[in-house]
Amino acid sequence: MVEKTSHFDEQQIIEAVIDPSSLDVPSRRHLWECPECRAQKAALENRLARFGQISREQTTIEFRKPEIFQHESAGIFSIFKLIWEISPVFRMGVVFASLLILLLTPLTLKKDMIYTLDRVYEEMRQDDEFMNEVEKLEDTPFPHSYVEVAAPGDDKRETPSPGARNDGMTEDGGPRNA
Amino acid sequence: MNTREDFEPSVSPAQGDQVAALVEQARAGSASAFEKLMVMHRDEIFRLVFFRIRSRMDSEDLTQDVFMSAFKYLPQLKESDRFRPWLYRIALNRVHDFHRKNKLLAFFGITDEREQADVPDVEPHRDPSALDGVIRHEFWVRVKELSKRFSKMEREVFFLRFVDDMNLREIALTLKRSESAVKTHLYRAIRKFKEDSALSDFLEGEWHGGKD
Numbered sequence A: 001m002v003e004k005t006s007h008f009d010e011q012q013i014i015e016a017v018i019d020p021s022s023l024d025v026p027s028r029r030h031l032w033e034c035p036e037c038r039a040q041k042a043a044l045e046n047r048l049a050r051f052g053q054i055s056r057e058q059t060t061i062e063f064r065k066p067e068i069f070q071h072e073s074a075g076i077f078s079i080f081k082l083i084w085e086i087s088p089v090f091r092m093g094v095v096f097a098s099l100l101i102l103l104l105t106p107l108t109l110k111k112d113m114i115y116t117l118d119r120v121y122e123e124m125r126q127d128d129e130f131m132n133e134v135e136k137l138e139d140t141p142f143p144h145s146y147v148e149v150a151a152p153g154d155d156k157r158e159t160p161s162p163g164a165r166n167d168g169m170t171e172d173g174g175p176r177n178a
Numbered sequence B: 001m002n003t004r005e006d007f008e009p010s011v012s013p014a015q016g017d018q019v020a021a022l023v024e025q026a027r028a029g030s031a032s033a034f035e036k037l038m039v040m041h042r043d044e045i046f047r048l049v050f051f052r053i054r055s056r057m058d059s060e061d062l063t064q065d066v067f068m069s070a071f072k073y074l075p076q077l078k079e080s081d082r083f084r085p086w087l088y089r090i091a092l093n094r095v096h097d098f099h100r101k102n103k104l105l106a107f108f109g110i111t112d113e114r115e116q117a118d119v120p121d122v123e124p125h126r127d128p129s130a131l132d133g134v135i136r137h138e139f140w141v142r143v144k145e146l147s148k149r150f151s152k153m154e155r156e157v158f159f160l161r162f163v164d165d166m167n168l169r170e171i172a173l174t175l176k177r178s179e180s181a182v183k184t185h186l187y188r189a190i191r192k193f194k195e196d197s198a199l200s201d202f203l204e205g206e207w208h209g210g211k212d
Helices: A010-018 A025-033 A035-058 A076-086 A088-139 A144-149 A152-156 B013-027 B031-053 B056-076 B080-107 B133-149 B152-162 B168-175 B179-195 B197-211
Strands: none
Touching (some): A010 A035, A010 B179, A035 B031, A035 B133, A035 B152, A035 B179, A076 A088, B013 B080, B031 B080, B056 B080, B133 B179, B152 B179, B168 B179, B179 B197
């Protein structure tokens, strides 16, 4: 009890500053009655408060205010960015979709290649048909119907080549001497 | 003369109720409620970060990051009345991550070994009580010296209590420690603060100078 009625030591002063309610009743009574101990406590509190005050003054500056919802006036990229930043599910979805595209792209390319080869084969086949027609035309330069209506002995005669001059006939097919 | 009221938390019970109501609305999906919460807390969060980093640009980025994280993880906050300690914990974690990243980059030689600046890279708002350049520099050197004397936990507890103006319960929630552990760390920190005669002289001189 004697200790409680004597002045506070450093430890008690600090404890009183930290949490006055943690002091026991005699100590609280002493603190209430003793101006010297109250002054010590107040001096320490003042220094701590001054420290805090200067610290706050020194850190009170102009700064860029944080913004979360600026996307409301911005484009779709900002919305994408915001969702990307806050949603792990969205991030995983985007990564999964990217992987899927990467995996499927070779298949798509291969399909394109097959399609291209088919087209080449088709064009080659059409070319072959065309060449066959050309060869047939070279074998029989006159149309088939013309060959059928010609005279039976005509095929023994020399087939005039286009543009060859026939001196025995006029240009309209009549005899030159008529 | 300062009274005990100077050490009471800066958030009154009425404000606490308002914050809790806004948190509930924000958790229900109200963007405007979260915007209000952000406006209410952005200055103190920036101050917390800036006091520990002393670079305005980095502090701005980290403050933005803190609120992005808060927005993202708000649905996980179970008790609305613990929003402030929860937000402070996010901010402290971001500050620790920042220091850790800087150390790592310096270790691999990606960036220069950069000691934390003694003095912040910007001047505070000018007002009649603001310190001039020399005294300001002296103050920050003293703060750095004091920080070196503290253990990590003593430093956190001391600055949260007297710079960020949190009460013991809020500090305990922020640091996930018991109140008695917080008191113990705070006790040790105040002892070291008292023993720092250079800082005491500075505060006494500045205090009386300010009074005159």
